[in-house]
Amino acid sequence: MASWCVRAVRQSYSVLASPALTRAPPRLLCTATQQKNGPGSVEEAEKTEQSTADNVLTEEKGQLEEQLKEMTDKYKRALADTENLRTRSQRMVEDAKLYGIQSFCKDLLEVADILEKATESVPKEEVTSQNPHLKNLYDGLVMTEVQIQKVFTKHGLVKLNPEGQKFNPYEHEALFQAPVEGKEPGTVAVVTKVGYKLHGRTLRPALVGVAKAS
Structure with missing residues (x-):
């Protein structure tokens, strides 16, 4: 019986002393591996990680x-x-x-043209004090024409009467060309209808005849 107890104690001691139960923790193994590989391997790993970052x-x-x-x-x-x-x-x-008023201005230009023609059609030799009715009519037409031109100027509408000036296709519309004595070629010889500009923009070109070389 005593020998059996001794054998049981020895077997228990051998089991407790086996390598599986005395294995080192992972941290110790890792430290051991690093110590085995040396400090140079650790520095290289750190450098690689730093380079990647x-x-x-x-x-x-x-x-x-x-x-x-x-x-x-x-x-x-x-x-x-x-x-x-x-x-x-x-x-x-x-x-x-x-x-914004250019359409309205165009309509007024027709009225101004009629007024101008009416003034020009009055025979000047008959406008005397001996003919007071005609004289009063003529004076009224002239005053109305002057006043309407003042209104035009106030709103930026300016008359174009380019007789004797160089022909400008942006302001004049040529109806014909003809040799005219005393006129340089390319200049406006005759104005058949005056034009108008609104704030520097041609609202209606002047209808003209242009002199050319004979």
Whole structure:
């Protein structure tokens, strides 16, 4: 019986002393491995990790800079488009103020033409104090014509009577060309109908005859 107890104690001691139960913890094994490999391997691993992190950061920095450049370019374009739109809108408003009456002015030009023809058709030799009725009529026509021209000038409407001036296709409309003595070629020899400009813009070109070389 005593020998059996001794054998049981020995078997228990052998089990407790086996390598599976006396294995070192992972941290100790890792430390042992690092010590086995030496400090140079640890430094190389750290350098590799640092290099990889630097490459990732550099790539992300480049992407962010590219996005910033793209957004800045879009912002500048949007700002330029907004400024152009504002400038065009302001110009349209100003043009509407200046030229919004041009249709009305064109209608008034016909009245001015009739008034001018009526004044020119009155025989000047008969406009005397001996003929007071005709004289009063003529004076009234002249005063009305002067007044309507003042109104035209007040609103930026200016008469074009280019006789003797150089022919300008933007202000004159040539009806014919003919050699005219005493007139240089290319100049306006005859004005059959005066023109008008509204704030510097030709509203109606003057109808003219242009002198040419004989």
